[in-house]
Amino acid sequence: MAEAERIIGTPDTPDEAGDGQREAAGAERPRGKRRIAVLFAVAVFAYALDLVSKMIVVAKLEHHEPIEIVGDWLRLVAIRNAGAAFGIGEAFTVIFTVIAATVIVVIARLARKLYSLPWAVALGLLLGGALGNLTDRIFRSPGVFEGAVVDFIAPKHFAVFNLADSAIVCGGILIVLLSFRGLDPDGTVHKD
Secondary structure (H helix, E strand, O other), X not given: OHHHHHHHOOOOOHHHHHHHHHHHXXXXXXXXXXXXXXXXXXXXXXXXXXXXXXHHHHHHOOOOXXXXXXXXXXXXXXXXXXXXXXXXXXXXXXXXXXXXXXXXXXXXXXXXXXXXHHHHHHHHHHHHHHHXXXXXXXXXXXXXXXXXXXXXXXXXXXXXEOHHHHHHHHHHHHHHHHHHHOEOOOOOEOOO
């Protein structure tokens, strides 16, 4: 009788139930891989946009007069920033480099457990922005791990920043919103 049930295909044997669990786990893997692909696609896009914008700024705007976009409320002006936002901590450039590298490693490790599309976008923005500013810190003067970041977006009465900074801030805001909504990177929702 048990052999007849196997031929018919009833799924109540332990082997067949295990196959069902393996299929469910297999179905989740591609979904997770797609989220990882989204994370890296967003990161590459943010990084490329930042890199190209900085190349244009260095080539066309550095050592030239600022360009007024909206009167004196928004200007484009090329500056080199060895510190963090508002030029804070210019003596700690190496520390900012280490922090950016650490963020990249943490995001890469977290990506393995990623099953949430909004988290993939948020982490992709953080990763792309961190890579953009890390590239400046490694390859720009005055030297390796001490390079000054190219900033060029200058709103009135605010810090001058770049597109990498914008990506980091947008990713950070999205992470805060996702956390308030109780959505975890693994796709689970919790209520506190």
